Amino acid sequence: MSEEVNFVSIVEENGERNTRRAFLAAAGAAGLCYTAALAYPIYRYLASPEEMALSATAVTEVLLKDAQKIPAGSVLMYKFGTRPALLIHHQDGRWISMTAVCTHLGCTVQYEAQADRIHCACHGGVYDPYTGANVSGPPPKPLTLYKVAVGDTGVQISLT
Amino acid sequence: MTQKSVASSVYEWVDERLGLSELVAFARHKTVPVHSQTFWYYWGGISLFLFLVQCFTGVLLLVYYRPGAEAYESVRQITFVMHFGWLIRSAHSWSANLMIFSIMVHMFSVFFMKAYRKPREFGWLSGMALLGLASVFGFSGYLLPMDELSYFATKVGLQIPVAIPFVGAAIANMLRGGPEVSEFTVQRFFALHVVVLPALFLPLLGFHLWLVQRHGNAAPPSVEALPPEQRKSMPFMPNFLRKDLAMWLISLNILALLASVFPWTLGKPFDSLAPAPAGIHPEWYFMSPFEMLKLLGFVFSGKYAEFGEIAGILLFSLGIMLWVLIPFYDTRKPTGQRARATHYFGLLAIFALLATTILGYWTIR
Numbered sequence: 001m002s003e004e005v006n007f008v009s010i011v012e013e014n015g016e017r018n019t020r021r022a023f024l025a026a027a028g029a030a031g032l033c034y035t036a037a038l039a040y041p042i043y044r045y046l047a048s049p050e051e052m053a054l055s056a057t058a059v060t061e062v063l064l065k066d067a068q069k070i071p072a073g074s075v076l077m078y079k080f081g082t083r084p085a086l087l088i089h090h091q092d093g094r095w096i097s098m099t100a101v102c103t104h105l106g107c108t109v110q111y112e113a114q115a116d117r118i119h120c121a122c123h124g125g126v127y128d129p130y131t132g133a134n135v136s137g138p139p140p141k142p143l144t145l146y147k148v149a150v151g152d153t154g155v156q157i158s159l160t
Numbered sequence: 161m162t163q164k165s166v167a168s169s170v171y172e173w174v175d176e177r178l179g180l181s182e183l184v185a186f187a188r189h190k191t192v193p194v195h196s197q198t199f200w201y202y203w204g205g206i207s208l209f210l211f212l213v214q215c216f217t218g219v220l221l222l223v224y225y226r227p228g229a230e231a232y233e234s235v236r237q238i239t240f241v242m243h244f245g246w247l248i249r250s251a252h253s254w255s256a257n258l259m260i261f262s263i264m265v266h267m268f269s270v271f272f273m274k275a276y277r278k279p280r281e282f283g284w285l286s287g288m289a290l291l292g293l294a295s296v297f298g299f300s301g302y303l304l305p306m307d308e309l310s311y312f313a314t315k316v317g318l319q320i321p322v323a324i325p326f327v328g329a330a331i332a333n334m335l336r337g338g339p340e341v342s343e344f345t346v347q348r349f350f351a352l353h354v355v356v357l358p359a360l361f362l363p364l365l366g367f368h369l370w371l372v373q374r375h376g377n378a379a380p381p382s383v384e385a386l387p388p389e390q391r392k393s394m395p396f397m398p399n400f401l402r403k404d405l406a407m408w409l410i411s412l413n414i415l416a417l418l419a420s421v422f423p424w425t426l427g428k429p430f431d432s433l434a435p436a437p438a439g440i441h442p443e444w445y446f447m448s449p450f451e452m453l454k455l456l457g458f459v460f461s462g463k464y465a466e467f468g469e470i471a472g473i474l475l476f477s478l479g480i481m482l483w484v485l486i487p488f489y490d491t492r493k494p495t496g497q498r499a500r501a502t503h504y505f506g507l508l509a510i511f512a513l514l515a516t517t518i519l520g521y522w523t524i525r
Contacts, residue, residue, distance in 0.1 A: 034412075041244035045220065048242040 057081040061158035068150050075111040080146065080157065084108050086118070087148070087155060088129055095148045097157050098132045103141040118143070186373075190396035193379040200269035201377055201400075202407045203262050209408045210259035211365070213415065214297075217252040218354070227350035229343045231306040232429045239426050250419040256298060258415060260445045263291050271506045274490070275378035281487040283375065286368040288484045293361050295445065300353040302443060306346050311430035312440050314349075315341045320453070323469035340432065441524050448513045449476060451520035483509065 059081040067087060070076050076087040077100065084100040088111050100108050107122035111129060118127040125137035132143035149156040175181050192201060224242060226234040238245035267287065270276060276284035303314040318336055322328045337344030383391060394400055427437075442450045453472045460468025482505075490502040 041247055042220065044243035045245055045248055046223065048245070051243070052241075 053082050063154050063156050065154040067155035073113050086111055095150055097146040097148045098143040104139045187397045191393040192377050192396055192400040194392040194394050195383045203266035205404045206407055206411050207262045207266055209411055210255045213255040217248050220248045228347045231346045235305040246423050250424040253424040254419045255415055273380040276487040277492045280375050283371045284487050297357050300349040303349045306430050307427035308430050309427050312436045439524050447520040448516040451516040
């Protein structure tokens, strides 16, 4: 008799434990759903500029109006997508364009006409102004060159 | 060391320095009275929850909002360009309105339960100050998008202090940052909305909540009159807290539903030369005072008009003073009975608020 009572109480206890476990699991799942439903819009909201920038970096060519007028031995800074770039009109008449983002730590480089070099003021990196090759200093890689087409109304820059 | 003993030694380390076990002991002994009006105890917590939503969504809006001349453009960007920006802005506006509503419910429940009586006078006063700050939050926040409606609402709202003799015009110009509502106005309202008001509100809210912990929930006089063995209560931890959190969840669901199904709109950009759009009216929580001033304007028309405006503001200030100072003239009765006069004053206040609000909306059409 007493064994039977014990058996019943064990079953009840197990049942209670099971419903408790099921309840906790359901509450946990609901909590996760709420967290996801709140976190997703907030993440997308905060990431909006990044996504806009991504669509801007998808740019493959840029038309610079009246850029053919810059004198020889000078430089024009412009934006290729979201990043700064150089358009150099060399003394010998050659037109060269490349990204202005240093391959070392991402500073914006500058063209120095007197020294005829591209110099990064942050850590002293030097690049070749014709090929973009890293000549001295810390830069590990050359600057990427763009294709330049000089027209009557402007200069067309495109990815090579 | 087992996981459990690590946890308990970390707890002991912190407890020794911060006295956590005192808090735990306090929380364990805290109880909440149970009676037919217990439901109204949740409204303070609901207001708190909506305030937290305000802080959170407000910071998110701050990420892209630009005050001054670009105000409208930045709100347009938030609403139409940024992913889910419309939802965050909508949640901010909806929770602001719901918060004012739940503060009102909280206030009237405190009023009718006579929870402002000794020793809870400071709870009532700080609560009234919080409501005052919340309405300034509402008024300043309403201008920030700088669309047509917010422009005119602010223009009209800032005309009201002009009726104050001698200093009225100076006050209005100081608030506006010039004789007209302009980008200077939106810039200073922005500073008010995100720096000055939170700096005042947060410590006051801390004080208000500390008082609730210190004195506990007040029971209505009819319950207090009962002998102690007939009064029922539930432990705060975990019973009341659990129900409180359930109310927060319900509030969150209602807010999410309203914000997504009825997104807050953005009107045309303000134009200082354009005439006021038809059907322009203040936000619902300013409708009643607006309508009362308008009614007094009808009573005192013609050459008494100016007198009417001043009388309106005086009457209004007097009513608010009577309301705020109620703990000092409706004091605890030894028999525990409720004072009928103040009870009727409360009912009259609700009636006047509802009637003028309804009348206000009625006369727009």
